[in-house]
Amino acid sequence: MLAFVKGCLAETGTDYVVLDNQGIGYLIYTPSSVLENLPPMGQPVKMYTYMYVREDQLTLYGFLTRDDLQIFKLLIGVSGIGPKGALGILSCISPNEFRFAVMSGDSKTIAKAPGIGPKTAQKLIIELKDKLKLEDMFEENPQEVSGISHVGSNAEKETIMALVALGYSETEAFKAVQKVDGTPDMNGETLLKLALKQMLTF
Numbered sequence: 001m002l003a004f005v006k007g008c009l010a011e012t013g014t015d016y017v018v019l020d021n022q023g024i025g026y027l028i029y030t031p032s033s034v035l036e037n038l039p040p041m042g043q044p045v046k047m048y049t050y051m052y053v054r055e056d057q058l059t060l061y062g063f064l065t066r067d068d069l070q071i072f073k074l075l076i077g078v079s080g081i082g083p084k085g086a087l088g089i090l091s092c093i094s095p096n097e098f099r100f101a102v103m104s105g106d107s108k109t110i111a112k113a114p115g116i117g118p119k120t121a122q123k124l125i126i127e128l129k130d131k132l133k134l135e136d137m138f139e140e141n142p143q144e145v146s147g148i149s150h151v152g153s154n155a156e157k158e159t160i161m162a163l164v165a166l167g168y169s170e171t172e173a174f175k176a177v178q179k180v181d182g183t184p185d186m187n188g189e190t191l192l193k194l195a196l197k198q199m200l201t202f
Contacts, residue, residue, distance in 0.1 A: 005062065006046040009038060015087065017062070019045055028062035029083070031091040037064060052076075052083050059083065063090075071095045078127050080120060089113040096178065097171050099132045101125075104170035158188040159195055168199065 005028065007021035012035060019026045028047055039045060047062035048069040061083055063069045068090060075086035089098065092113045101109040102125050110121035156177055163173035176198040180191060 002049045002051055002060065004046055004048045005060070006044065009041050009043055009045050012038065012041075017045070017047070019047065026060060028060045029087065030062050031068075031087045033091055033094065034062070034064050034068070061087070065095075067095045071098055074128055074131060075124070078124055080123070085113075085115055088115055093171075097175055100174040101171045102128050102132050104174075106170045109169055109171040155186060155188040155191050159191045162188075162192050163195060163199070172199070 005019055005021060005026045007019035007026065009017060010020040010025055011018035015032070015035075016027055016029045017035070017038065019028060028049060030047070034047075045064075047064060048066050049060050049062045050069060050072060052059045052061060061072065063072065072083075072086050072090060075081050075089060076083055089110065093101065093109065097109070100106070105125055107118060107121035107125060110116060110124055111118050116124075159177050160170065160173040163176060164170055168176075173195070176195040177191065179198045179201075180194045
């Protein structure tokens with residue numbers, strides 16, 4: 001089992017990368033969100049990998065963070081969701097957005113992924129709700145929520161509820177709050193104003 005592969009970026013495609021490690025090219029399938037964050041060609045890349053083994057198939061799937069890999073493993077553990085479906089979800093939704101969509105029952109956001117219909121989205125929510133924790137968003141990716149991690153949870157919840165009341169989805173509301181650079185003494189009103197500005201960038 002390969003925990004990760006580190007090598008120079010030798011090639012990219014619509015859904016894969018090739019890493020050159022000491023003259024060996026590793027073909028690794030990956031979501032488009034990863035492809036968008038790769039360094040220039042020839043630069044070193046470390047990818048956390050999952051080896052998918054079947055009688056007629058041996059495939060590597062890779063991600064830039066362990067968090068992406070963790071969500072991928074949870075997704076393919078759901079009946080009816082294969083690696084391609086999991087990559088499609090992670091191409092459209094970040095791990096944090098997926099967690100929040102599951103925890104809030106936001107099937108519409110999950111159903112936006114290619115090949116994932118409303119019924120499958122509901123199934124994902126039912127099967128994964130007890131396996132995901134909202135706190136993991138802060139523990140796994142503190143760099144992504146460095147501002148919000150200092151904001152009181154009440155202010156966050158109030159802001160998300162207010163945005164939902166304005167017609168935004170729970171996941172859109174969370175995403176907006178997540179992008180705000182918060183301060184320890186920021187109140188709900190200030191956070192709401194800044195989150196609304198973030199909505200305009202989506």
